[in-house]
Amino acid sequence: MFPPDIDPESGFRLPYPNRDELDDDAGALYDRFADPNGDSYVGLRGPGGIRLHSPQLALRTQEINNYLRRDAGIPIANRELSILVTAREFDSQFEWCAHEDEALKAGIAPDVIDIVRYRKPVDGLPELQQVIILLGREMFGDHKVKSETFVRATAHFGQRHLLDFVSVMANYANTAAILCCYDMQLPPGKEPGLPPL
Numbered sequence: 001m002f003p004p005d006i007d008p009e010s011g012f013r014l015p016y017p018n019r020d021e022l023d024d025d026a027g028a029l030y031d032r033f034a035d036p037n038g039d040s041y042v043g044l045r046g047p048g049g050i051r052l053h054s055p056q057l058a059l060r061t062q063e064i065n066n067y068l069r070r071d072a073g074i075p076i077a078n079r080e081l082s083i084l085v086t087a088r089e090f091d092s093q094f095e096w097c098a099h100e101d102e103a104l105k106a107g108i109a110p111d112v113i114d115i116v117r118y119r120k121p122v123d124g125l126p127e128l129q130q131v132i133i134l135l136g137r138e139m140f141g142d143h144k145v146k147s148e149t150f151v152r153a154t155a156h157f158g159q160r161h162l163l164d165f166v167s168v169m170a171n172y173a174n175t176a177a178i179l180c181c182y183d184m185q186l187p188p189g190k191e192p193g194l195p196p197l
Helices: 024-034 047-051 055-071 076-089 093-105 110-117 127-142 147-157 159-181
Strands: none
Touching: 024 047, 024 055, 047 055, 047 159, 055 159, 076 093, 076 110, 076 127, 076 159, 093 110, 093 159, 110 127, 127 147, 127 159, 147 159
C-alpha cells in the first residue's frame, strides 16, 4: 500500500502530467517516456514524469542528460557505478533500483556493487573504481573532496572529463532530491535494494 498522498498510477505525490496540456516538444518527450520500448529506464513512472510538470525543466534536463549519457565520452560502466554511489549517498531506493541491473549489465561486479551498497572499504578494488566511489562519498557524504582524491580523479579523467563526470553525479543528486520530495515509490513487486535507514 502506498502512503495516502501518493497517486496510485504515477507512484508519486502528483498525478501524471496531462499530455493534452503540453506543447509539441514536451508532448514528444512525454511520448518518449510513455513508450515501453523507449530508451528511458523507468518511463513516466519516475523522475521524467515528475519533471514534466515543469515542461521547460524537463526539456532542458533532457538535453543535459543526453549530453552526459551519450556525448561526454563517459564509459557506461563508470557512469553506472557513479550513479549507484550517488544513489547510495542519498539513500535513494528508487534511483538505486533503476540502476543496479544496468550496472550489472555494464560489467560492474556484484561484489563492487555490495561495497557501494554497504559502504565497505574500497581497498583492493581497481584504482578507477576506488576513485569513483571515494569521489562520490566525499562530495555527498563528507561535503569535502580531499586533495588526494581530486588529484587521483584528475589523473584518471583529465580536467574536462572530470568536470563532466562530476556533473553526472550532480545530475543524479538532483534526481535523488526530486524523487525524495515527491516520495517516488518503488514499482509494484520491486524490493528495496539499499539497507533500511
